[in-house]
Amino acid sequence: MNKDERxxxxxxxxxxxxxxxxxxxxxxxxxxxxxxxKRSKLRGVELGLGSxxxxxxxxxxxxxxxxxxxxxxxxxxELSHRNAELNGFDEKLTVINxxxxxxxxxxxxxxxxxxxxxxxxMKTSSGKANESIEKNIARHEVCxxxxxxxxxxxxxxxxxxxFYTVYRPNRLPDxxxxxxxxxxxxxxxxFIYPNSTTPPCLLLVCAKLGGKSGASIGEPIFIYxxxxxxxxxxxxxxYENCRLETDDE
Numbered sequence: 026m027n028k029d030e031r032x033x034x035x036x037x038x039x040x041x042x043x044x045x046x047x048x049x050x051x052x053x054x055x056x057x058x059x060x061x062x063k064r065s066k067l068r069g070v071e072l073g074l075g076s077x078x079x080x081x082x083x084x085x086x087x088x089x090x091x092x093x094x095x096x097x098x099x100x101x102x103e104l105s106h107r108n109a110e111l112n113g114f115d116e117k118l119t120v121i122n123x124x125x126x127x128x129x130x131x132x133x134x135x136x137x138x139x140x141x142x143x144x145x146x147m148k149t150s151s152g153k154a155n156e157s158i159e160k161n162i163a164r165h166e167v168c169x170x171x172x173x174x175x176x177x178x179x180x181x182x183x184x185x186x187x188f189y190t191v192y193r194p195n196r197l198p199d200x201x202x203x204x205x206x207x208x209x210x211x212x213x214x215x216f217i218y219p220n221s222t223t224p225p226c227l228l229l230v231c232a233k234l235g236g237k238s239g240a241s242i243g244e245p246i247f248i249y250x251x252x253x254x255x256x257x258x259x260x261x262x263x264y265e266n267c268r269l270e271t272d273d274e
Contacts, residue, residue, distance in 0.1 A: 030104075036267060039081055040111050042104060052248065053227055056217060057143050057191040058082035059267045060229045066090055067138035070181050072125050072174050073097075077105030077118065079143060084117050086267050091117050093133040095177070097124045125177040133181055140178040141189040144171060146196065171196070172203040179207040182234045187212075190232075194225045210236035215243030215269070220251045229269075243269075 029045050036055070058079045061069075065087040071080045074094035083089050096102040102122035109118040121132050130136050171192075178188040188209050192200050194216065204211055209232040217227035229243070246269075247257050256264065263269060 035078070036082065036264070039078075039085060040108075041076060041078055041081075042108050042111065043076055044100070044104065052217075053191045054079050054143055055082070055264070055267070056227065056229060056246075057141060057189065058086070058088075059263050059269050060189055060191070060215070060231070061088045061139070061141060063088050063268070064138070068093070068133075070095065070133055070137050070140045070178075072140060072142035072177055073144055074105045074120065075101055075143075077108045077120075079141065080105070080118055081108060081112055081114060082267055083141075084114050085112070089139075091119070093119045093121055093137070095121050095123055095125055095128055095132075097122075126173050128177050128181065130181055136183040137181055137186065138183060139187045139189065140182055142174055142178070143191050144174045146193045170203075171199055172206065175203040175207040175209055179209060179234060184235045186234050188232045188234070190230050192228050192230065194228045197228060200228075200230065204230075204232045209234055210238060211240045212236055213241050213243055215246060217246045217248065219247075220249045221247050222251055 030042050031045060033041050033043060035041050061083050063086065067089050068091045069083065069089045070093045072095050074080060074096035077094060080092040080094050083092060094105055096105060099122060102120050105118070106115070106120045109115040109120070121128070123132065175188070182188065188204075190200070201211060211230055211232045213231045215229040216225040217229065218225050225245075246260060246263070248260050249255060250257055
């Protein structure tokens with residue numbers, strides 16, 4: 026292990042090597058993994074693999090049989106491969122060191138059943154640049170914007186396949202525009218709130234390639250009980266099972 030890394034024990038008995046200067050495992054990554062339904066025979070792709078944690082959670086919970094992880098940063102591509110080996114999943118996770126703008130079905134042995142992503146949320150001109158290059162690329166649209174991620178999902182998906190993403194509510198218009206531009210029809214939107222008295226902080230979206238128009242709004246998810254740092258009963262259940270209650274719909 027490199028001196029700028031550490032190992033953390035996370036959910037589902039997984040161990041995760043993380044870079045001190047990189048993004049660490051957080052709520053958005055876990056909720057994205059929880060939003061994936063259990064489809065043990067399907068093949069998936071993660072766009073923006075990072076440390077590999079979302080793919081590892083998906084594999085450990087039998088939400089797929091194989092994942093192809095796309096990661097533009099060389100160091101993180103190598104790190105995610107080591108995390109797969111550490112947890113015994115190196116035969117179920119194929120790491121592809123490429124930008125999403127360059128990926129084609131040839132990279133994933135053909136079109137896949139579903140694609141998922143925790144993409145950069147911030148425009149390059151917004152917010153404050155992070156101290157590390159790694160964090161800046163992970164959080165800002167340096168190597169591709171939301172349209173690039175949606176376009177990649179379109180190229181890699183089978184017709185009728187689903188694209189799952191977690192995003193920021195304040196950029197919902199940009200996300201919907203990018204999805205529909207790439208023939209990805211939003212089918213379900215679920216807003217995540219810190220508690221019942223604050224605005225939403227995250228948004229889970231499932232879109233279908235070539236789907237008919239029409240979307241549903243999922244039951245809102247509140248992370249904390251009001252005025253406390255205690256998880257709500259519903260969030261505890263999601264956290265324990267890595268599964269949304271309605272993810273088999």
